[in-house]
Amino acid sequence: MSPRGDAAGEGLSAHPSNVPLAIHDLTVAYHRKPVIWDVDLNIPEGKLVGIVGPNGAGKSTLIKACLDLIPKTSGEVAIYGKSYRSQRRMVGYVPQRESVDWDFPVSALDVVAMGTYRQLGWFKPVGRKQREAAMEALDQVGIAHLAKRQIRQLSGGQQQRVFLARALAQDARVYFMDEPFAAVDAATEEAIVRLLQALNERGKTCLVVHHDLATVSSYFDWLVLLNMRVVASGPTRETFTAANLEKTYGGQLNLIDDAVRALRNATD
Amino acid sequence: MRRIDPIRCGCLFALCLIVPALAASGSAEGGAGFHWLDVPLLRNQNTRWVVLSTALLGVASGIIGSFLLLRKRSLMGDALSHATLPGIGIAFGLMVAMGGEGKWLPGLLLGATISGVIGLLVMLAIQRTTRLRDDVSMGLVLSVFFGLGVAVLGVVQRLPNAAGLEDFIYGKPASIVEADFVMTQWLAAVVAVLAVVLFKEFKLLCFDDGFAASQGWPVLALDILLLGMVTAVTVIGLQSVGLILIIAFLITPPAAARFWTNDLLVMMVLSGVIGGISGWLGSAVSALAPRLPAGAVIVVVAAVIFLLSMFLAPRRGVLGRWLRHRRLRRKIGRQHVLRGAYEILEAGHAVPDNRPFSRRELAEKRTWTSRGLERILRRERRTGHLEMLPGSRLRLTEEGFGEAARITRNHRLWEMYLVTHADIAPSHVDRDADMVEHVLEADLVQRLETALRADGVWVPQPRSPHRI
Numbered sequence: 001m002s003p004r005g006d007a008a009g010e011g012l013s014a015h016p017s018n019v020p021l022a023i024h025d026l027t028v029a030y031h032r033k034p035v036i037w038d039v040d041l042n043i044p045e046g047k048l049v050g051i052v053g054p055n056g057a058g059k060s061t062l063i064k065a066c067l068d069l070i071p072k073t074s075g076e077v078a079i080y081g082k083s084y085r086s087q088r089r090m091v092g093y094v095p096q097r098e099s100v101d102w103d104f105p106v107s108a109l110d111v112v113a114m115g116t117y118r119q120l121g122w123f124k125p126v127g128r129k130q131r132e133a134a135m136e137a138l139d140q141v142g143i144a145h146l147a148k149r150q151i152r153q154l155s156g157g158q159q160q161r162v163f164l165a166r167a168l169a170q171d172a173r174v175y176f177m178d179e180p181f182a183a184v185d186a187a188t189e190e191a192i193v194r195l196l197q198a199l200n201e202r203g204k205t206c207l208v209v210h211h212d213l214a215t216v217s218s219y220f221d222w223l224v225l226l227n228m229r230v231v232a233s234g235p236t237r238e239t240f241t242a243a244n245l246e247k248t249y250g251g252q253l254n255l256i257d258d259a260v261r262a263l264r265n266a267t268d
Numbered sequence: 269m270r271r272i273d274p275i276r277c278g279c280l281f282a283l284c285l286i287v288p289a290l291a292a293s294g295s296a297e298g299g300a301g302f303h304w305l306d307v308p309l310l311r312n313q314n315t316r317w318v319v320l321s322t323a324l325l326g327v328a329s330g331i332i333g334s335f336l337l338l339r340k341r342s343l344m345g346d347a348l349s350h351a352t353l354p355g356i357g358i359a360f361g362l363m364v365a366m367g368g369e370g371k372w373l374p375g376l377l378l379g380a381t382i383s384g385v386i387g388l389l390v391m392l393a394i395q396r397t398t399r400l401r402d403d404v405s406m407g408l409v410l411s412v413f414f415g416l417g418v419a420v421l422g423v424v425q426r427l428p429n430a431a432g433l434e435d436f437i438y439g440k441p442a443s444i445v446e447a448d449f450v451m452t453q454w455l456a457a458v459v460a461v462l463a464v465v466l467f468k469e470f471k472l473l474c475f476d477d478g479f480a481a482s483q484g485w486p487v488l489a490l491d492i493l494l495l496g497m498v499t500a501v502t503v504i505g506l507q508s509v510g511l512i513l514i515i516a517f518l519i520t521p522p523a524a525a526r527f528w529t530n531d532l533l534v535m536m537v538l539s540g541v542i543g544g545i546s547g548w549l550g551s552a553v554s555a556l557a558p559r560l561p562a563g564a565v566i567v568v569v570a571a572v573i574f575l576l577s578m579f580l581a582p583r584r585g586v587l588g589r590w591l592r593h594r595r596l597r598r599k600i601g602r603q604h605v606l607r608g609a610y611e612i613l614e615a616g617h618a619v620p621d622n623r624p625f626s627r628r629e630l631a632e633k634r635t636w637t638s639r640g641l642e643r644i645l646r647r648e649r650r651t652g653h654l655e656m657l658p659g660s661r662l663r664l665t666e667e668g669f670g671e672a673a674r675i676t677r678n679h680r681l682w683e684m685y686l687v688t689h690a691d692i693a694p695s696h697v698d699r700d701a702d703m704v705e706h707v708l709e710a711d712l713v714q715r716l717e718t719a720l721r722a723d724g725v726w727v728p729q730p731r732s733p734h735r736i
Contacts (some may be wrong), residue, residue: 067482085484093482100476104338105532114472118483123465150530166479 115169330543351387353417
């Protein structure tokens with residue numbers, strides 16, 4: 001697809017073009033109820049970034065808002081200094097595994113080849129070049145031998161790897177991954193970690209929504225703690241502290257929960 | 269994945285446009301007498317256009333229905349078709365009011381299209397602005413618009429020349445003339461070509477719209493195009509199949525095709541073929557038996573194809589799955605019996621020898637019903653694994669003994685592997701091992717052996733890690 005010119009707003013020009021992701025004052029609300037508030041973020045290039053926070057903290061929402069998949073209530077997002085719209089070819093996306101119907105009549109290779117559709121453009125069918133790129137991506141996640149399988153016949157971990165391979169086939173500079181580690185087997189978890197490190201070595205930036213606090217410090221060198229607002233963002237060594245976790249998961253969360261519950265009781 | 273080049277696309281286009289026309293003209297000289305075969309073979313002047321149009325409509329709806337089904341929007345098509353009725357009545361009334369003839373088909377179909385689209389928009393508006401579930405909004409639009417349509421028809425039917433408007437509800441293919449056929453032909457050609465040209469785009473849309481949007485594909489525009497084609501098929505189908513049954517034309521062929529294949533392209537083509545056959549057979553039968561409305565016969569033909577697919581399709585079909593399940597169940601039963609026997613022979617003997625044992629000993633090995641056990645034993649005797657001796661005693665044959673040793677070995681290998689590699693407590697191993705070992709293939713057994721040998725836990729016939 002031909003990018004439709006530079007649609008960057010005025011505020012975005014302030015963002016330097018070597019920053020893979022800059023978010024300014026982002027607020028997203030569903031049905032007038034804010035899910036993320038006033039998020040400000042600057043992610044440096046070449047980092048493995050973990051996005052961590054409790055359920056309902058808005059982690060997926062943050063990613064989806066960055067990718068223009070849901071409307072922003074206010075604020076701006078810049079990918080390498082420009083709006084997402086004009087920088088799509090630099091971005092790879094791994095949605096949550098449950099977001100699609102795995103009984104769909106396609107093979108693993110078909111799904112991975114979808115990553116090449118944008119470069120391919122309108123009307124042109126998938127050709128040998130795209131198939132080879134898809135095979136290579138499948139090989140990188142270690143399931144090239146399953147290329148012909150219908151996706152239903154894959155295990156959960158293998159399905160997750162298919163999604164990762166599809167993002168690889170996009171050949172992007174910055175990757176957004178929504179819970180790639182959710183409910184996968186140990187072998188897949190290992191394969192994903194290896195893949196993240198390989199991407200990291202090639203200078204790519206990866207933003208990964210993550211749930212497991214135990215593995216945060218070994219997987220990621222940059223951490224974003226999110227609970228509706230950004231509690232902390234920075235190198236994992238400095239950010240992953242008891243005080244920050246307390247702020248993200250503890251104390252105040254209960255207060256908000258109570259407030260919401262009280263509100264619901266009052267309005268029902 | 270297959271290459272879809274413009275040449276192929278052109279061929280498909282030509283197929284939809286030229287072949288039916290050739291078939292029609294080539295077989296025009298049918299002779300004087302009437303023969304029932306003339307109808308399906310298109311040799312009958314009166315019914316040729318009817319049969320051809322309906323068959324082509326089936327092709328078009330089968331193709332586009334595949335995407336509709338996979339986009340999980342099938343019922344939206346139903347709401348849409350019901351919502352066309354008020355438009356037909358209103359268009360008729362307007363045309364009469366303007367001094368026209370009233371039953372001018374293109375005008376009626378335009379009215380149908382407009383009110384169908386309005387129905388869709390109302391449905392989307394309800395879904396976007398309220399928290400009602402999607403099925404509620406579809407049901408609302410479907411019933412309210414249909415009711416409205418019946419009311420409008422009631423009013424305009426008092427106007428002159430209104431007889432026959434209600435034919436749009438159940439369809440009346442006999443009214444199809446050559447001009448209608450040409451229209452259907454173009455519709456089928458356009459739908460086929462769009463489905464081929466935009467195959468990759470529609471595939472992505474139906475599989476993962478979020479990813480499609482992230483790549484910058486215009487999801488909304490593609491959805492509108494898809495629903496636009498569905499609208500076109502519905503409106504054209506009003507005349508022959510009618511608005512109530514057109515949905516069967518959109519759902520049944522792709523649902524039947526899905527049973528036979530795991531490849532979207534094959535499914536789409538197959539669905540078009542099934543739709544075409546249903547339309548062709550259905551309209552031919554209905555033309556021969558005028559009491560049978562075409563829409564109903566078409567639905568019945570499509571349903572028969574669907575049922576056959578559901579039962580007979582090798583991989584996804586009910587029968588195939590049942591047979592596979594039964595085979596596995598029998599295999600598991602057989603392995604349990606043989607292993608049980610081996611464990612009996614093994615108890616208290618350094619080297620198990622093949623001696624007779626009692627049924628009771630075997631029955632105590634597992635909780636199985638006596639009838640179930642008896643059935644497995646009889647089957648094992650037939651396959652030559654087992655002999656039944658007098659006095660309710662049993663003995664393995666030489667072949668059965670070898671098989672029992674092999675099965676027991678696989679079971680123990682797997683148990684060992686679980687204990688050493690998967691960190692499962694020995695007391696829990698038996699059940700887990702039971703489930704997997706029955707599907708162990710030679711190659712996997714070999715890998716197990718290698719893994720265990722590397723750990724130094726290898727034994728020629730591994731001992732059971734738990735008390736038997």
